[in-house]
Structures are given as C-alpha cells and as structure tokens.
Amino acid sequence: MIEFLPEHFKEKINQKLLMVSISGIRAILPKGLTPDMILEILNAYAITTKEKILIGNDGRISSPVLEELIISVLSYYGKTIIQLGIAPTPTIKAACEFYKVNSGLIITASHNPVEWNGIKFLKKGGMFYDKEDYITLFKAMSEKREYTSIPKKHIISENAIEKHIESIARMIPNIEKIRKKKYKVLIDPVNSSGVYAIPQLLEFFNCKTIKIHSEAHRHFERSPEPTPENLKLFSKLCKKEQIQVGFAFDPDGDRLVCGSPSFGAINEEYTLPLAYLGKKLNVSKPMRMVINYSTSSLLEKLSKSFQDTVIRTSVGEVNVFNKILETKAKFGGEGNGGVIDPLIPSKGRDSLTGISYILSAMAERDAHNIDDLLKDLPPLFMGKLKVPVSKENHILEKIYQSLKTLNKTIIQESKEDGYFIAFDDSSWIHFRFSNTEPVMRIIFEENSKLEFKKTYTFLESLIESI
Numbered sequence: 456m457i458e459f460l461p462e463h464f465k466e467k468i469n470q471k472l473l474m475v476s477i478s479g480i481r482a483i484l485p486k487g488l489t490p491d492m493i494l495e496i497l498n499a500y501a502i503t504t505k506e507k508i509l510i511g512n513d514g515r516i517s518s519p520v521l522e523e524l525i526i527s528v529l530s531y532y533g534k535t536i537i538q539l540g541i542a543p544t545p546t547i548k549a550a551c552e553f554y555k556v557n558s559g560l561i562i563t564a565s566h567n568p569v570e571w572n573g574i575k576f577l578k579k580g581g582m583f584y585d586k587e588d589y590i591t592l593f594k595a596m597s598e599k600r601e602y603t604s605i606p607k608k609h610i611i612s613e614n615a616i617e618k619h620i621e622s623i624a625r626m627i628p629n630i631e632k633i634r635k636k637k638y639k640v641l642i643d644p645v646n647s648s649g650v651y652a653i654p655q656l657l658e659f660f661n662c663k664t665i666k667i668h669s670e671a672h673r674h675f676e677r678s679p680e681p682t683p684e685n686l687k688l689f690s691k692l693c694k695k696e697q698i699q700v701g702f703a704f705d706p707d708g709d710r711l712v713c714g715s716p717s718f719g720a721i722n723e724e725y726t727l728p729l730a731y732l733g734k735k736l737n738v739s740k741p742m743r744m745v746i747n748y749s750t751s752s753l754l755e756k757l758s759k760s761f762q763d764t765v766i767r768t769s770v771g772e773v774n775v776f777n778k779i780l781e782t783k784a785k786f787g788g789e790g791n792g793g794v795i796d797p798l799i800p801s802k803g804r805d806s807l808t809g810i811s812y813i814l815s816a817m818a819e820r821d822a823h824n825i826d827d828l829l830k831d832l833p834p835l836f837m838g839k840l841k842v843p844v845s846k847e848n849h850i851l852e853k854i855y856q857s858l859k860t861l862n863k864t865i866i867q868e869s870k871e872d873g874y875f876i877a878f879d880d881s882s883w884i885h886f887r888f889s890n891t892e893p894v895m896r897i898i899f900e901e902n903s904k905l906e907f908k909k910t911y912t913f914l915e916s917l918i919e920s921i
Contacts, residue, residue, distance in 0.1 A: 456586050459593035464492065474573075476890035477586055477773055481564040481573030484517055488573070493524060496574070499595035501532040504558040509577070511539035511547035511615075512562035513707040514647040514671035517572045521562050525574075531606040538612050541671050543648045543708025544575070545801035545808070549622060550615035551581035552800040563648070563707040566680040567892075581802050583773045616652045620659055622800050623811050628736055632818040634661035641665045641698045641714055643689045645681070646673045647706035649806070656807050660814055665696055681705050681712040681792060683720040690719025699824040700817065702810055709772075709804035710792035713813065717826050723792040724751040726809055728832055729825070730794045733812025734786050735761060736819055743784040745775050748875040748885045749839075749898040750790030756833045769872035771890060772803045836907040840897040842918055846888045850895065850921060854886050857917050861910075882906065 457468065457475055467473035472487030473480070480496065482488035508529055512518040518541075526536050537554055539547055544561055551559050559577030567573075576584040576592070584592070624630060640662045644650050650671045657664045667688060668676050678685035681703045693701045693714035701714020712723045727746070731754060741762040746754060747770045755765045768778040772793065779787050779797050788795040793804030794812065801808065813825070822828055844850055855874050859865075867877035873887025884899040897914060901907040 456589045456593065459590050461495070461596060467492075471893050474892070475589075477584070477589065477771055478565070478890050479561075479563075479573055479575035479584075481567055481571050483570050484572050487571075490524065493521075494528060495596050496592075497525060497528045498600070499592050499598070500558075500560075500576075501529060501534065502595045502598060502600050503592055504534075506533070507535045507537065507554075507556045507558070509537040509539065509547070509550055509554060509556045509559035510562070511542045511550070511559075512648075513544070513564075514541040514650060515562075515564065515572050515706060516569060516672055516674060518562045519672060521572060521574075525560060525562070526610065527608075530608040530610075533607065535609045535611065538610050539615050540612070541648055541651060542616060543652050543704075543806060545709050545799075545803060545805035546615050546619040546652055548577060548581035548583075548803055549619045549800035550613070551577055551579070552802075553615055553618045554613065561707065565707050566705040566710070568679060569675050581800065582776075583803065585773055585777075616655055619652070619801070619807060620656050623656075623805075623808055624659070626737060626796065626798060626808075627733075627811050627815050629815055629819050630660070633814050636661075636699075636818050638662045638699045638814065638817070639665070639696070641667070641689065641692055641696060641701040642669070643667050643677075643681075643686065643701075643703040644669055644708065645675050645677060645679055645704060645706055646670050647675070647679075647704075648708040649704045652708065652807065653702065653704070653810070656810060660811075662814075665692070665698065667692065675706070679706050681710055681720075682723060683712070686712065686714075686720035689714055693719045700813065701825075702806070704806055705792075708806050711794065711806035711809040712792050713825060715825050715829065718829075721829070722835055722837070724753060724790045724835055724837060725829065725832065726792040726813075727788045727790060727794060728753045728757045729816065729828055730788075730809045730812040731757065731786060732816035732828060733814070733819075734796065736815060738785055742786065743782050745778045745782065745784045745787035745795075747771070747775055747789050748869065748872055749887075749896065750788075751835060751837050751900055752881065752883070753833055753835060767869075767875070770887065774872075776803050836901045836904060838897075838899050838907065838911050838914075840914060840918070841889075841892070841894045842897065842921070843893065844895050844921065846893075846895075851886060851888075853921065854897075854917060858884060861913065880906075882910070884910075
C-alpha cells in the first residue's frame with residue numbers, strides 16, 4: 456500500500472523518520488511529518504469521510520498541537536468534530552459505536568518514544584483501517600476538491616470513559632465480589648492515555664489505587680513499551696507496597712502488563728491467560744480463541760482442560776480481530792499484553808477489559824493477590840529478539856534454511872506472516888519484519904530452561920552471521 460503514497464512521503468520512510476503500515480502513520484516530529492504533509496493527509500481524509508468525525512489522543516506532549524491542527528483543518532472542510540480528549544485507544548474505538556460515527560482519528564504513536572507521534576484511522580464501528588482503506592486514502596491524496604460552504608467550527612466535547620466502563624461491566628458476573636475485596640492496586644499509565652480512565656475503572660471496582668507516572672502531556676519518564684525491563688520503578692513499588700496486583704500500560708492504553716508483590720512486573724505474555732481465567736466465568740461451553748503467531752502457547756496449554764480451541768493468525772490487532780469475526784471466536788489477543796473480547800465495543804486490544812477480567816478471576820478464586828493465579832499457570836521459556844536489518848525477503852529465507860539444521864522435526868509451517876515454524880516437541884519460532892519499527896523480530900518458545908539456552912545461543916550466532 457506504501458506504493459500509493461507521494462514520493463516525498465516515501466523519502467521520509469527511507470530516512471527512517473516516518474512509518475506507515477496498517478497500524479497507522481507515525482513519525483519523528485517535526486522532521487518526519489511536516490505541517491504540509493499533515494495537510495495532504497487531512498485533505499484526503501476529508502474527501503473520503505462523512506460529516507461527523509470522532510477524535511481522541513493518547514496524552515503525548517505533542518498531542519495538543521496535532522489535535523488543534525487536525526480539528527481546525529477538518530472544521531474548515533465543514534466536518535462536525537466529537538472531541539474526546541485524552542483517552543485510551545480502546546475507549547476511543549468504543550466511542551465510535553457509542554456516538555454512531557463512521558470515522559475517527561486517534562492521535563498516538565503507540566509504544567514509540569516521546570519524539571514520535573502519529574495518527575490511527577478508524578471506520579464504522581470503531582474498526583481500524585485495513586489495507587484497502589489505506590489505499591483509498593493514499594490515492595485521494597492526489598485528488599482535488601472544491602469547497603463551497605463557509606468554514607465553521609462545530610465541536611462536541613464528550614467523555615466516553617464512563618460508557619466504556621459500563622460496556623465492560625455488563626460482561627463481569629461478580630462485580631460485588633470484586634468490590635468486597637478492596638484490592639490494593641498500583642498503576643503506571645506512563646503519563647499518557649490511561650491517566651483518567653484507569654483510576655475511574657478501579658474506583659468502579661472499589662480498589663485502592665496507588666499511582667505513578669500519572670500526569671498527561673509530560674515526558675514519559677520511562678521507556679514507553681511496557682516490558683519488565685522498562686518497569687523498574689513499577690516493579691520496585693509492587694514489592695515495597697505489597698500491592699495485590701499492579702497494572703502498567705503503553706502510551707495509548709491498549710496493552711497491559713501485570714505486577715506482582717513477589718515478582719514485580721511480570722512478562723506481558725501472562726496478561727492474556729490471566730484475563731482468560733476471568734472470561735471463562737461467562738462461558739461454560741468450549742469456545743474458539745484467536746492469537747497471533749508471535750504469542751506464547753500459555754493460552755493453548757491453559758485452555759486444554761476447558762476443551763477450548765486456539766487458532767493462530769498474522770501479527771496485528773486488525774488481523775487478530777478479523778480472524779475472531781471470521782471464526783466466530785469469543786476471545787483472543789496478542790502476547791504483547793493485548794486482550795480482545797469481541798463483545799466489548801472497543802473491538803480490539805483493550806487494557807480496561809484485561810484489568811476487569813483479571814480482577815474478576817482473582818475475586819472468584821478468592822485470591823489474596825495475583826500470585827495466587829500465577830501459580831496455576833504453566834512456566835514460560837520464551838525469547839523476543841529485535842534485529843535492525845533492512846526489509847529483504849532473502850534474510851527470512853536464510854533463517855528458515857538455517858533452522859533446518861536444528862535437531863528437530865518440523866510439524867507445521869506458515870508463510871502467512873513472515874515464517875512460523877512449529878516443531879514436534881511443541882516449541883516454535885516466528886520471524887518477520889515489524890510493521891511498526893525498522894527491525895526484524897524473532898520470537899521463539901521452548902519447553903525448558905536448557906532448551907531455551909540452546910535455541911538462544913543458536914539464534915545469536917545466526918544473527919551475527921546475518
């Protein structure tokens with residue numbers, strides 16, 4: 456789809472100042488996305504959308520400037536703007552359904568560093584744009600349109616957080632049990648989109664909340680991706696304050712990492728199976744679930760006793776959600792901390808849904824803290840590597856051929872999204888080029904610490920040769 460962009464956009468991409476994918480447009484500001492370029496995008500967006508447009512932002516330091524520019528330009532074209540302000544991406548997506556709009560914009564660069572910002576595009580029902588939608592948008596950048604109406608500003612300010620919480624609450628069967636527990640919770644919304652929504656959700660569940668990094672429109676104060684290595688203060692306070700559960704987020708609030716009083720921040724791969732324990736309180740019959748190729752097999756192992764089925768698909772929230780719809784699955788997500796319940800109006804990764812299901816599982820099992828749930832989960836031996844290489848398919852093929860030298864039998868292969876290779880001992884490797892960063896990702900999972908070390912050493916040597 457990038458081939459449909461103007462040449463000066465492609466130049467910025469080649470300079471690694473701009474990234475364009477089905478995850479949206481994001482750039483290092485101001486070099487990667489100039490005001491003129493933003494105007495080109497908005498002109499095409501005005502041509503391809505209807506009158507009413509919903510806008511929200513993730514609370515980055517540059518978001519107010521982008522928001523003002525976008526609202527002013529779209530108002531010039533006679534659009535009616537529903538302004539949500541700072542809210543998590545899942546709340547903004549859900550608001551498309553609440554306010555019956557066909558188009559929406561989220562000002563965010565997800566987990567990218569603070570110097571980045573960008574736009575995610577929404578269509579009817581809060582669904583993200585797919586490849587064809589972006590092609591339509593990019594083709595319209597070369598079109599011209601005559602405007603005859605006098606420009607006017609029509610902004611409707613709304614707070615969608617309460618409606619989002621209400622939609623989640625309808626899925627939680629044991630709210631009073633949660634409230635009686637009065638759980639002590641630590642949150643780290645990285646000074647971004649969750650600063651208002653997450654405390655409001657926890658107040659609804661009668662939790663006592665301790666906050667860090669909870670002021671909007673400031674620098675992040677930690678690396679924005681919510682991985683245990685980036686959550687040092689969060690981990691320290693989980694242990695020091697003896698909280699019962701902790702929750703940390705990425706800047707746009709769709710990814711969730713949990714904290715434990717014993718271990719601090721835990722691997723993001725545990726979020727999905729922990730939330731699954733809460734979802735199962737609603738579903739007694741066997742159900743289908745969808746995860747991506749890069750997600751751990753924890754959910755598959757945990758769900759066997761319930762006779763549930765797990766289907767894998769390409770990385771990317773929109774790919775997972777579309778597969779959920781296609782297969783009529785009832786739950787799913789991604790191993791980066793993304794929980795998806797298709798019955799929630801957010802229609803994608805939703806940290807508020809993840810929190811609610813985890814609290815529900817804790818209360819139902821009479822857990823004193825999250826450790827009581829973790830002890831029932833299988834062990835995890837998983838590695839995630841990022842390799843800064845150019846996007847050339849022969850690199851993937853070289854890795855694939857090298858994997859054949861391992862003393863393992865391949866039982867499943869897929870080239871749907873890079874290469875996914877599963878072996879007869881239940882281990883697997885997935886390697887692909889990232890949609891959001893100029894890197895190749897290599898994800899693998901083993902069944903023991905010893906096998907993990909062997910595979911890691913093998914991959915390190917392989918990466919050096921590349």
